[in-house]
Amino acid sequence: MARHRVGTAPAGHRIQLPPQLTPFINRQREQGQLRPLLLEQRLLSLVGPAGIGKTRLALELAASVSKRFPGGGWFVELAPLREPEMLPRHVARSVGIEEEGGGDAFHQLLEALAEARALLVLDNCESLVEASALLVDGLLRGCPHLTILATSRERLGVDGELVWRVDPLDTPQAGRPYTPLQLARLDSAQLFVDRAWRSHPDFAITDGNASDVAELLRRLEGLPLAIELAATWSGALTPHEIVTRLDDRFQLLSTRHRAMNPRHASLRAAIDSSYDALQDVERGVFRQLGLFAGGWSIQTMAAVCALEQAPALRVLVSLVDRSLVTVAGDPGGTTRYRMLDVLREYAADKLREAGELDVAWRRFTASFLRIAESAAGRLTAAGGERRLQELGAEHANFRAILAADAPSDPAQALRLASALTDYWRLRGHYTEARLHLRAAVRRAPAYTPDLVGALQSLGMLAFLQGDQADAMRWTRRALAISERTSDRHGSLRALEQLARVQFASGDLASARACLERGLEPARRLGDPEILCTYQLLLGQFALAERRADDGVELLAGALELARRADHVELSAVASGLLGRLHLLRGRPDLAQPLLMDTLTSVRRFGSWRHVAPVLESLAAVAADEGQHERAAQLAGAAAALHEQVGARPPAASPVRAPLADRWARAVATGQGRRAFERGRTMDLDGAIRYALGEAAAAVEERDPAPRGSVGLTRRQLQIARLVAHGLTNREIADRLFISERTAEGHIEQIRNKLGFSSRVQIAAWLVEQQRAGGEGG
Template sequence: MTTGASHNGTSAVGVPVPLTALVGRRGEVTGIRRRLTASRLVTLTGVGGVGKTRLAFQVAATVVDSFPDGVHTVELAALRDGKLLAQGIAGALGLRGVSARDLHDVVVEHLRTRRLLLVLDNCEHLIDACAGTVDALLRAAPGLSVLTTSRQALGVTGEQVVHVPALATPEPGGRRSARDIGRFPAVALFEQRAAAVRPGFTVDAENAGAVAELVHRLEGLPLAIELAAARMRTLTVPEILARLDDRYALLTLGSRAALPRQRTLRELIGWSYALCTARERALWERASVFAGGFDLPAAEAVCSGDGLPREAVVDAVDGLVEKSVLIREEDREESGGRSRYRMLETIREYGREQLAGEDGEVARLRRRHRDHFLDLTVRAEREWFGPRQAELLTRRRHDHANLRAALEFCLDTPGETAQGMVLAVAPRHYWITLGSLEEGRHWLSRLLEAGPAADPGPAAALATRAYLEILQGAVEEALPILDEARSAAEQEGDRAASAWIRHHRGVVATWCQELPEAAALFTEAAAGLRALGDVGGATECTMKRALVAAALGDGALAARLGTECEAVTSAHGESWVGALTHFVRALAAWTDGDHGTAAAEAEARTAVRGLRPFNDWWDMAMCVELVAQSAAAAGDAHRAAELFGILHTLWKTIGGTLSAPPFLLDSHRHHESAVREKLGARAYDRAYRSGAGRPVPSAMAYVLGEEQADAPARVLTRREGQVADLVAAGLTNKEIARRLTITLRTAENHVERILAKTGFRSRTQLAVWRNEQGDA
């Protein structure tokens, strides 16, 4: 499942960026746009492989200007549990770690006053959940429009169903020129994709007849055409046709209940399967157990053996990439980059079917899959307090669909819930940095309920579930679970769990402003973990003890404990706790009355820089709070107002019930009121909205002083400034081109560059900003 900020490569508007041009769908794009104007729910239906997803993304990219609050995409192919649909939508909307309220209600509240487009891709396997959720959201949010792709309609009132046809193909036979058949989209697609694997290939007088026959026999299905074009690496068009003939003859006994196009697609996939080597076929089948995607070490761990030696996996992967069975992507978030591979869902399903007849093979592979990701989880926990923290969390986030699949295996298989709890608990900070506190609670609740009725569950799992509830603000619900966890820890003799339960109670006491009690609990937790040799855990608890000391105004103790933590984190090359020690220093400077210097703000900024790679929005929000209040105390009212707006968005993104840390709430109210009075209500609201409307990367750059309030104005050229002003005046690209006597494409390029420079997601955001610049 990907969201508006998918790591797989997304545009600024939350739509995955295609690597190749969409061929032959101009009429469909226009028609669907018209349907979206007339109806708030449009569903694209059609056979697998017809291009519903690409078409939906193209439409979404072209209508983004009509939706002031953007376009948000939820890809559902890797999601198997309908109960997590709301979590996926929340993630796409940027609602990370939502509060303990019903998740559906949180999404509804977020959407109620917004005007945006939600794209749900691949709904067919979750049709009931999608239908119910979409119906409820549309009824509650009048500004919401939904575009879905599915092999069947949702059946929701008001739904406009658009059947996506295959690409038009020429009739085979007769004498037709290359130019004539080249006008057909199916031929254009084949030519484009074939040229990608055989540079210089074109449809000419010699091959025109064969190409026309081929795309006609493939019934114009884009996926089928692309698979056939991939064979052009080693075969000619007539050779492909000859093999296609043989394959059709072999598979004529397929299900007569299936639609002809479905049979054709299946036959083509079967033909591609037959062209693979034995090792490539083995990898294809076994890799179907992955969800979302996988890297080479995962393929080697899960798929090797029984005719596919571990050292041969890389060659088999290479062969499947060449044959377009696997799609290679590069993970640029990791140092040096890492290749990842995924299958189209139809390809994956075909591989799984080949395993279905093999006794116990699917179960064996699912176990190997679970074992691999369990091993990664245990290693990540073991190596957490060290230099690879950010990398470990990034890799785990990218394998989130596989984590879900492994957890499902543990729930489906008797006797495996204990392993599932390890997967769901470690590393401790995963659900926080993923922004999915609600999902972490979901899995832990299911695993705990699946255990023996007389067993309340392991102390560590109970404690983690309670901690996630605490972070969502559900303290009353969490405390009884913490009591259960404490009893379980005593019975199990689990000293580590006992120490972490004290830590969790310390967090509760801190947020309830019972600071002396919090100090005692963090001290006890640190001592308990230190006695067990858990240096990382002890240091984290000591850092939080230092934070409490700073909140109590004991700057000397906070500084001593902070220095102690920094020495340990530096020795281990650790970053996360190390970053938070700078927040402790910032808070100590602030509570000591050091408002007249930049010390508190500088330390808070340093903390933000350290936390940014972890996506730790919760702790970053606390840091931004001090930056905002420091700006206010220093008299920089406009900057403070923008920062208060950024804070509003951060806390909303987190989904908690807080608007500021409790120990800073009084001073927050004081400084916000003073800034509003100094600027006046109109100027304050304008600056506040400017901050609240910033995308997170732009917001963090502003917090860190990497971007000033008027930075976009300075980076625009004179011509770009003129274009921005015309966009703000409501002119279309065509009207801008006429006004400035430039081509339409030049106008489009100007607008694209302006959006990229300013970080805005839509023309509407650009227009608001440009108008505000004029008012300032």
């Protein structure tokens, strides 16, 4: 219906870009030449030294051409990434592809971008230049309408790459007088004035200082970062004094490093001067901040730098004033700060020179280990979402500690990887989790319970990704080591994990043998969590074998234990299984409240993985009670959750099959099929609310099901519906368990496909669709 609008340029379409707090200074010549190039080239690389303005220019270009990329656009920062093998997954995640199962990230990317006229901005390719080149080459070959804009200190060296060397900003010529007006036409002077004015509101170029400013800009060779730094001194120093100070630095630099590239020297002189002007305390803190690969919050800074929050904030304000630190935004309501890469490298160098690196690094790792360990184990409890978000904000710092080349203590790295396992699992960072755990295990200095735990986690993650052979291998190692070291707790966990893998591969006899071996020791150990998982699995077996009475006893016991251990996730699993068992016993009345309980618990941290089986069970309850439409709709919603993440619904397991039979019959009628389709258009939250019979579900239900309309994917349709209901991007992100950026990205694509510029139009369109009976395209 609105198909003709596809491909037109809706006003206000923007690629999702990180916010910039200062205005962009022209670069009109570059923009004029680069914009058309970006539209006709497949790969454009902005190349140049640090601080010359590559990232800023890329951001500006991307924003200005975004309307021409109806398939969407993404800005992906590569600097925090340390492992080349993580690159495809990192880019896929930025593009909004969630990780589920063992799918290969590169191929998922190819598939997602195959037809899209899209723009991918890859910032800081120099940090992983070979991996970037490989990825870019593959994407360009596989996605004929994709354009890539890269920034890098060196070229990628890929076929078809157009290398654009970024020049410094226009700079005053030597030996020529400038009036204030003439000077003000130059980009470098504009940048200087803008930044000087920020720290010194009275600053202006006058007849009196024009020649000094011109000299200063020449000294700084038009390098934006150097200009920004020098401009912050203008509150305390006149331009003439700044030049003198820089001259002194140059003298020093040129005697110390004769071979230094002059452009590096001007930046170095500017950074040195800023650094020298700091007070001792500030210098010390600045050096330590060089360790934060992923930025920091006041809290993490205070912890790592061993400061109270008030003095930490004072230092921070001073560093921001001097442009040594940048405010990076406030995701989740907490302000985060960061340093530009060159400054971070500089700070880290200084830390090393001062002989403080070892001590600072130890404190850095210890602080982040504390953060991770204090959150671990409580992620699935009440308030878990917030803890997940906090860990997510620090992810790049964790990565830095776990990086292969980091000087981390192997025992601590192992503990950190173990502590982060639940975060990685719940946020679907499977590949990364396995990578770090594998590395940590390889370097583990001794057979310890931490090692056993990590091995078992590796088994669990492999199991979740459907890699049963690997799961078996890791779990057996965990078991062997735990037995050799008489680690009872570890042995029991490993045995249970082994049973799970065997059960999943259909070997019920071995699985049961494992559990039976562990059950008595588990009772003796007296750890309610372990005992609970044992009873849960045994209950699951009983369920599979239709031994109803055994099952009820085991699962009711497990539920009791989980509640006693205050373990929300296990309680939910136990009540879910118990509910299913009652269903199989022909007691939907007992099943229903338990399943509702489960759903209420898992919605808090729930992923589709937790929710889909409960919806299916509730569908069976409804079918049993003669509510065929509800049964079919719930079944449709469960099917959609599997589809959205590209997971196949679990095979007809002995537990699932008899339940599936019940709702399958409900779906078989014409009315049932329509209800099923209606369910398939529901999102996670809508489905939960519908299942729980909450009011808003009625709205969801009345909504049209214009699948395929103007080519909207199901995910986009869900999001359009949430937009129409007046939710903010944040709220949408929260509901769908995606990042805010991903939500924004989807909305941009919806606007593009529909040719709309505002949310109101999206809402109006949905209403129109509804009137038209849900038919579109």
